[in-house]
Amino acid sequence: MSTGKRPLSPHLQVYRPQITSVLSILHRLTGIVLTIGTLHLVYWILAAAGGAETFVTAQVFTVSWLGRLLLFAWTVALFYHLTNGIRHLLWDAGLGFELHQVTLGGWGVLIATGVLTLLAWLAGYGLIGGGP
């Protein structure tokens, strides 16, 4: 089949990043991150089911610097996927499709993610009084 010199659609590599496309990619990326995070949740439950010793082993990892770093990444991914997911559900209901609303909602999601993550970690550290 001869394709001739048909115009090609722009590929991702040559397309200027825009808030709409970047947030769309981030939604998928955070979804994958959250799925990987569930591995730790399942491990934590099985460790608790296994008895006091295995539970302590899991707990030591969770509060280690690596555990906290992963937990922080998980919190960011969770609040992003949650707030952007609500934005997607509103679109599914036919709301907020104007370009300025899409842009405004996008920035709202980013700000909400930052604020909710900060609040959760401040509350977390506040409740245990500076860490174990």
Next chain:
Amino acid sequence: MSLHSLLSLARSLRSAKECTAQWWAQRVTAIALVPLTLWFVASLLFCLIGADYTTTIAWISTPATAILLILLLTVTFYHSQLGLQVVLEDYIHNEGLKIASIWFVKCTCLVLGLAAVFGILKIVLQG
């Protein structure tokens, strides 16, 4: 010219309703996960941070907690499987690899979900 009718060709491509069912399931599980996730984050902050083994077991053993945890985990793995399937369908162009990876994700999510439910039930039944 093919002897197959257009109807049999359409039938061989399976029901279009199957795909809308997945689309709907993705949205319904998303809506269910909003309150479930917020409940879990609040529980992490107010019940589980700094909790020792006995406190954690007592928390999981509460009937309401156990039911909500099982709901959270099963709905999460259902939602994850549907989401990952869409990503795999979009980015893997080799048909065999695509089908294999989708089934791998399905089986992994099923096993993880069952393991989590087993763990919660074990804690509840042992008290």
